[in-house]
Amino acid sequence: MVILKIEHVSKRFGNLDALRDVSLEVEQGEAVAIIGSSGSGKSTLLRCVNNLERVGSGKITIDGDVLVDTAGGVAQYPPEKEIRRICTKTGIVFQHFNLFPHLTCLENIMIAPVQVLRRSKENVRREALDLLDVVGLSSKAQSYPAQLSGGQKQRVAIARALAMHPQIMLFDEPTSALDPETTNEVIATIQKLVAQKTTMLIVTHDMRFARESATRVLFMDEGRILEENTPQQLFEHPQNPRLQAFLQSVRS
Amino acid sequence: MDFAYIQTLLPSLLSGTVNTLKIFFLTLILSLPLGLPFALGAISRVWPLRFLSKIYIWVFRGTPLMLQLFFVYYGLPILAQNWGEQWAELFRWQNTTAAIVTFTLNYAAYFAEIYRAGIQSIDRGQHEAAKTLGFSRWQTMRLIILPQTIARVIPPVSNEVITLVKDTALVTAIGVGELLKAAKDANNRDVDPTAFFLAALIYLCLTFVLTLVSQWCEQRFSRHEQPIQEG
Numbered sequence: 001m002v003i004l005k006i007e008h009v010s011k012r013f014g015n016l017d018a019l020r021d022v023s024l025e026v027e028q029g030e031a032v033a034i035i036g037s038s039g040s041g042k043s044t045l046l047r048c049v050n051n052l053e054r055v056g057s058g059k060i061t062i063d064g065d066v067l068v069d070t071a072g073g074v075a076q077y078p079p080e081k082e083i084r085r086i087c088t089k090t091g092i093v094f095q096h097f098n099l100f101p102h103l104t105c106l107e108n109i110m111i112a113p114v115q116v117l118r119r120s121k122e123n124v125r126r127e128a129l130d131l132l133d134v135v136g137l138s139s140k141a142q143s144y145p146a147q148l149s150g151g152q153k154q155r156v157a158i159a160r161a162l163a164m165h166p167q168i169m170l171f172d173e174p175t176s177a178l179d180p181e182t183t184n185e186v187i188a189t190i191q192k193l194v195a196q197k198t199t200m201l202i203v204t205h206d207m208r209f210a211r212e213s214a215t216r217v218l219f220m221d222e223g224r225i226l227e228e229n230t231p232q233q234l235f236e237h238p239q240n241p242r243l244q245a246f247l248q249s250v251r252s
Numbered sequence: 253m254d255f256a257y258i259q260t261l262l263p264s265l266l267s268g269t270v271n272t273l274k275i276f277f278l279t280l281i282l283s284l285p286l287g288l289p290f291a292l293g294a295i296s297r298v299w300p301l302r303f304l305s306k307i308y309i310w311v312f313r314g315t316p317l318m319l320q321l322f323f324v325y326y327g328l329p330i331l332a333q334n335w336g337e338q339w340a341e342l343f344r345w346q347n348t349t350a351a352i353v354t355f356t357l358n359y360a361a362y363f364a365e366i367y368r369a370g371i372q373s374i375d376r377g378q379h380e381a382a383k384t385l386g387f388s389r390w391q392t393m394r395l396i397i398l399p400q401t402i403a404r405v406i407p408p409v410s411n412e413v414i415t416l417v418k419d420t421a422l423v424t425a426i427g428v429g430e431l432l433k434a435a436k437d438a439n440n441r442d443v444d445p446t447a448f449f450l451a452a453l454i455y456l457c458l459t460f461v462l463t464l465v466s467q468w469c470e471q472r473f474s475r476h477e478q479p480i481q482e483g
């Protein structure tokens with residue numbers, strides 16, 4: 001089953017083409033990694049999927065619901081409320097965590113299911129505690145974000161996104177703001193999700209992680225997807241010269 | 253120091269203090285919440301709201317409080333005369349009422365500006381996280397942004413509150429019997445400035461207590477920002 005379908009999406013910032021005719025499908029249970037040099041449009045692509053940016057043209061379908069379609073050259077979005085409903089099917093994890101500093105870890109995880117999905121506090125609490133257990137932070141339920149290390153914050157952020165039961169998880173360089181020691185615990189957490197067949201799209205600069213964990217890897221350059229393959233093929237036998245150059249530069 | 257004389261001054265000074273505190277607390281209770289709609293208006297996407305809020309804030313912060321006080325007490329009833337006697341009657345307030353109305357409107361503008369700056373100082377990532385979790389704009393404001401704003405605005409709000417204590421002395425100008433007026437009357441009557449010293453002492457006590465209260469609030473509302481490692 002296709003969870004995320006992106007068709008011919010383009011996006012401009014002023015006269016800069018951030019995305020040029022990007023098409024991509026993500027099947028249920030896939031972990032797709034996106035690599036590419038800085039400014040190639042990776043974040044922009046994720047941000048278009050959960051409506052933090054609006055596309056210029058193209059079509060995005062999430063779990064059968066159309067987030068945006070283009071008619072007569074104009075991108076058409078449904079009403080605000082419908083957009084919100086569709087976007088809660090995606091969970092995003094940011095590079096800088098963006099936890100709510102005035103809430104404890106437990107409250108950070110509980111607030112959206114309770115306030116947005118209107119689920120009962122008791123059920124949500126039980127589930128939130130389970131999620132904290134999954135990310136290995138049961139002991140930090142009552143701590144505030146300021147009392148956690150970067151890696152711990154990122155794991156709480158992952159739990160917070162999972163609490164909404166998204167159909168697909170989006171990660172935007174989840175380990176780029178972390179020091180090497182804490183990077184590993186976050187990677188381990190994401191690998192746990194991969195093993196559970198959580199559908200995800202991961203922007204990463206960590207080639208080892210992309211190679212070992214992803215089921216498929218995309219290479220983006222100047223707003224385009226230039227190459228797409230299994231990790232093994234893509235890293236061992238890169239076809240596009242720009243990918244070859246990119247891999248050369250990250251290896252050295 | 254003539255303690256017997258000081259004792260004769262105290263009753264009038266203390267009853268003046270009671271009036272000062274009355275104006276102070278009523279102004280505070282009314283203007284602290286009134287600032288919020290103007291702050292939200294000033295950052296609203298609806299331009300008439302934004303325009304009106306900004307004009308309000310600009311006018312009340314940009315003209316002397318004393319002028320506003322005179323206008324409300326002396327000017328407004330005259331102006332209202334043009335609309336008919338019942339309007340004039342409606343706006344012919346007692347001096348204390350006129351003082352509280354003016355102070356409330358004035359301080360609401362200052363608080364609005366502080367709140368606006370506080371709200372806009374919250375990281376964009378907070379808005380983005382809330383949006384992607386499905387919060388509406390109002391939910392984001394109420395559950396995520398405003399609670400974080402409170403901790404940030406406490407220091408500037410405290411400054412304003414301390415200024416307010418001293419600003420209450422302005423209402424002497426329209427004859428409200430508060431602390432400064434009691435002191436001035438005593439000085440004029442007895443040709444002895446002791447009452448001014450006592451009044452200064454009382455103002456100092458009030459601002460000192462408020463400084464303590466504001467420090468307590470600051471700690472209370474920023475507890476979550478302290479990286480205390482619990483055991």
Ligand SMILES: Nc1ncnc2c1ncn2[C@@H]1O[C@H](COP(=O)(O)OP(=O)(O)OP(=O)(O)O)[C@@H](O)[C@H]1O
Nearest residue numbers: 013014016018036037038039040041042043044045
């Ligand atoms: N809000 C914006 N306004 C203007 N230009 C933007 C905006 N966001 C991104 N861009 C530009 O769009 C291009 C793609 O940016 P994007 O953040 O998607 O790159 P990226 O691949 O995520 O890079 P990085 O690896 O550095 O995160 C860049 O040239 C960037 O400068």
Ligand SMILES: [Mg+2]
Nearest residue numbers: 042043044172
């Ligand atoms: Mg990026």
